[in-house]
Amino acid sequence: MPHQPVDLHEHLFRHEAGRMTASLTRLFGVQNLALVEDVVQDAFCRALEIWKLRGVPPNPSAWLMTTARNRALDVIRRERTARTFAPEVTRLLETEWTAAGVVAEAFSGDVVLAEQLRVMFSCCHPDLAEPAQIALILNILCGFGAPEIAAAFLTGRAAIEKRITRGKRVLAGSSTLFDLSNADFAARLSAVHRALYLLFNEGYHGASTQGAVRAELCEEAMRLTALLREHPVTRTPATFALSALMALHAARLPARIDAAGELQSLWEQDRSAWNHALITEGQELLDRSAAGDELTPYHVEAAIAAIHATAPTLEATDWNAIVTLYDRLMEIAPSAVVALNRAIAIAQRDGPDQGIEAIERIADRERLGAYPFFPAALGELERRRGNVGEARTYFGRALRLARSDAERRYIERRIPSAE
Amino acid sequence: MSDFIFLYRNSPAAREAAMGTPEQRQKNMQRWMAWMRDLEGKGHLKSAGQPLDRSGKLVRGGSKAVTDGPFVEAKDVIGGYSIIEARDLAQAAELAKGCPALDGAEGSVEVRPVLALEM
Numbered sequence: 001m002p003h004q005p006v007d008l009h010e011h012l013f014r015h016e017a018g019r020m021t022a023s024l025t026r027l028f029g030v031q032n033l034a035l036v037e038d039v040v041q042d043a044f045c046r047a048l049e050i051w052k053l054r055g056v057p058p059n060p061s062a063w064l065m066t067t068a069r070n071r072a073l074d075v076i077r078r079e080r081t082a083r084t085f086a087p088e089v090t091r092l093l094e095t096e097w098t099a100a101g102v103v104a105e106a107f108s109g110d111v112v113l114a115e116q117l118r119v120m121f122s123c124c125h126p127d128l129a130e131p132a133q134i135a136l137i138l139n140i141l142c143g144f145g146a147p148e149i150a151a152a153f154l155t156g157r158a159a160i161e162k163r164i165t166r167g168k169r170v171l172a173g174s175s176t177l178f179d180l181s182n183a184d185f186a187a188r189l190s191a192v193h194r195a196l197y198l199l200f201n202e203g204y205h206g207a208s209t210q211g212a213v214r215a216e217l218c219e220e221a222m223r224l225t226a227l228l229r230e231h232p233v234t235r236t237p238a239t240f241a242l243s244a245l246m247a248l249h250a251a252r253l254p255a256r257i258d259a260a261g262e263l264q265s266l267w268e269q270d271r272s273a274w275n276h277a278l279i280t281e282g283q284e285l286l287d288r289s290a291a292g293d294e295l296t297p298y299h300v301e302a303a304i305a306a307i308h309a310t311a312p313t314l315e316a317t318d319w320n321a322i323v324t325l326y327d328r329l330m331e332i333a334p335s336a337v338v339a340l341n342r343a344i345a346i347a348q349r350d351g352p353d354q355g356i357e358a359i360e361r362i363a364d365r366e367r368l369g370a371y372p373f374f375p376a377a378l379g380e381l382e383r384r385r386g387n388v389g390e391a392r393t394y395f396g397r398a399l400r401l402a403r404s405d406a407e408r409r410y411i412e413r414r415i416p417s418a419e
Numbered sequence: 420m421s422d423f424i425f426l427y428r429n430s431p432a433a434r435e436a437a438m439g440t441p442e443q444r445q446k447n448m449q450r451w452m453a454w455m456r457d458l459e460g461k462g463h464l465k466s467a468g469q470p471l472d473r474s475g476k477l478v479r480g481g482s483k484a485v486t487d488g489p490f491v492e493a494k495d496v497i498g499g500y501s502i503i504e505a506r507d508l509a510q511a512a513e514l515a516k517g518c519p520a521l522d523g524a525e526g527s528v529e530v531r532p533v534l535a536l537e538m
Contacts, residue, residue: 013441014440017441044441049470052451053470054467055467056448143441144440
């Protein structure tokens with residue numbers, strides 16, 4: 001039979017879309033993103049037409065990249081006089097014998113990686129708000145369409161489309177993609193870390209109720225952070241710390257939603273369902289992040305996650321170490337949410353009275369006004385103190401703030417019955 | 420058992436638009452793979468056939484004038500064909516119903532019996 005079924009790697013098309021886009025942008029320039037997208041679409045159309053009858057080729061990624069490369073050459077030949085391509089290569093694209101070499105180079109391994117990073121750095125332009133940076137990264141590098149991003153973030157499709165359009169305008173406003181040797185490199189790398197951290201968090205804590213959607217956001221954040229680890233310039237201690245943090249949290253993902261689809265807190269999770277390979281990987285990444293003298297919030301958060309991930313039980317968790325790490329986090333990246341998590345750890349170590357005291361000392365706790373887990377934490381501690389009435393009041397408040405059915409049910413399960 | 424040709428047709432516009440994002444394209448691809456595998460498993464797939472490029476020439480009778488493929492004005496274009504073994508035309512048509520080409524309203528599968536030599 002000529003039809004040889006080969007399974008496609010999950011999300012292969014999305015990831016290849018990002019790789020093809022990066023290489024094509026190197027050639028066509030950021031101002032021609034629409035043309036880049038046309039070529040990518042065309043490569044997918046061809047793949048589909050041929051593969052569905054002839055079967056998937058042994059190396060589908062290479063097949064797609066070759067198809068995109070050939071189409072790029074066609075486009076360059078056809079539009080050489082009508083368009084301006086990327087300024088860095090435009091002269092070389094003018095003649096046939098230099099063009100072929102430049103195009104081949106754009107699709108070679110190291111260059112594909114570097115160009116993906118340049119696109120990532122460009123997406124984190126300081127003129128763009130973080131949600132726009134994230135939408136742009138998902139769209140350009142992860143092949144997410146506006147409807148997919150809208151569904152993941154529970155945002156209107158029109159709003160996401162607007163974000164992406166504006167983002168692409170900002171990109172096109174620069175003459176070239178961000179250069180990794182740019183003087184602003186360190187600041188921009190921080191912005192990239194931050195965007196990937198927020199993307200991961202959206203998957204981990206986000207509003208979407210579909211577990212699969214959320215896991216995909218986490219996977220994309222981890223994949224892009226892994227790209228940063230592959231390149232010598234972006235392989236910094238902070239990159240390792242961020243990767244460690246993601247791996248150690250992702251390891252707990254399988255237990256966060258139980259068999260009935262209910263959200264499970266760390267308190268309730270079935271620890272045997274945690275991904276132990278990811279925990280080991282996270283610890284190794286954390287070890288590698290220890291180089292240098294910069295301590296980022298990612299380092300501290302990863303260290304906290306490592307303690308949780310390696311504790312055999314909730315009771316056997318080293319709460320003293322966790323409180324100390326939260327103290328450190330309050331020094332370098334204070335926020336009301338960090339202070340709340342610190343108070344919860346204090347309650348675990350010293351008891352509910354001390355936990356409530358710590359919550360009362362949170363200076364800017366009005367910032368937690370819309371956060372359902374703030375009254376839920378107070379409710380939980382009051383319940384432990386035996387104050388059922390107060391506990392019910394707090395949980396009632398948490399219930400009104402819940403952002404999804406899953407959160408609502410999670411809170412409902414905790415409300416102690418009235419005496 | 421008799422042979423049938425499945426001609427997969429789609430409009431050029433639908434080809435561009437129907438599949439949207441890379442993820443949707445991959446899902447579409449996976450449905451094709453599953454469908455083909457199913458036909459093969461049940462012994463219906465005589466040949467997966469060949470995909471056809473959209474470009475082409477049309478040579479007309481009489482003047483033998485050669486023009487670029489008729490595809491611009493055509494409502495739909497044959498994107499490829501397969502050869503299917505089925506009991507009769509009714510069963511072949513039933514098998515065609517599972518084809519992912521029918522996911523879009525503009526896609527169609529033309530099912531044509533291959534005429535056999537013997538009576």
